[in-house]
Amino acid sequence: MAPLPPIQAFRATSGDPALDRRLDWARADLEAGDARAAAELLTDTVQEAPAFAAAWFLLGEARAEAGDSAGAAEAFSAVLRLDPADVWGAGVRLAQLGASAASGAMSLDYVRTLFDQYAPRFDQALRENLAYRGPEVLADAVHQICDDLGRSAHFSRGMDLGCGTGLAAPVFKPMVDVLDGVDISPAMVARAQALDLYAQLQVGDMAAVLTGMPPRSLDLILAADALCYVADLSSIFAAAHAALAPGGLFAFTVETHAGEGLLLRDTLRYAHGEALVRQEAQAAGLTVHLLAARSTRTEKGVAVPGLVAILAPG
DSSP states (O other): OOOOOOOOSOOOOOSOHHHHHHHHHHHHHHHTTOHHHHHHHHHHHHHHOTTOHHHHHHHHHHHHHTTOHHHHHHHHHHHHHHOTTOTTOHHHHHHHHTSSOSTTOSOHHHHHHHHHHHGGGHHHIIIIISOOOHHHHHHHHHHHHHHHHTOOSOEEEEEEETOTTTTTHHHHGGGEEEEEEEESOHHHHHHHHTTOOOSOEEESOHHHHHHTSOTTOEEEEEESSOGGGOSOOHHHHHHHHHHEEEEEEEEEEEEOOSSSSEEEOTTSOEEEOHHHHHHHHHHTTEEEEEEEEOOOOEETTEEOOEEEEEEEEO
16 A cells, blocks of 8 residues: 555535635645745634634644644644544654654544545556555465465465455455455445455454454455554454464565664554564464565655565464
8 A cells, every 4th residue: 555645635614714715725835835834824723713623734734844843743632632533644643743652643534534535546556656566575475485385375265454446356366265355445445346356345444354253264364565554463463363264374564664663654654673573473373484575665766665474373
């Protein structure tokens, strides 16, 4: 999955058309590079309409762009008070500013809204603009490990976590008799449904859906560039251990960095250190068959550091 732009299509109104127009003027100032002018206009706006969440959110972005981190944190905190579900992603902005812990900062409502907006241009953006090849990286890794283990790379039932528009389905369906998928975004799932390659598709939180699977019911679990939106891998790893049948495999990619822990990148995606992935796998009782450096996409023409992993029940 690609990094996403800030929410702009999602609108909230102040109830006053004149104040709503200020939001457009401020955004124009910000896009023109005049963050201070945007911040001044938005500061006046939220004083007149203190419940205008959209203005508070854009004020946070303007202040951050102008170098006012404390002011940006104040604005994003106001958004969270007005919208505890955090559809705007104010929590992850606060984490980026260092004003809160990175863990747990990315709300499901935020991710759902982002990908619902992104669905119409998702495939083109990833394949053409970002040279994305996550499914191919995963398939190569699965074949490699199956060869090493002396077994067939064919599976009875699989689950594609964070399936998005279904980019992994054409790659993996020949390897899996029954392939199901889950994604938080209804718009993404609708596009995956059109492929007619999944046996079942669900809209929901991938950790919750995987946790609800019958024990030992899956032979293959996939997560192609989906875990970069998950700070804490422990619940998904534990659910994968419970859901995998003997001999089953959990194949996934993550973004990574040179450190050992969790990093929130400027793209608002999590990067997991290799040592952290190994630690979480061990804690969940999963055996690491493969954990190797692989990039699945580029960013401004530069390969984004990543890991490909194949885990199995211990």
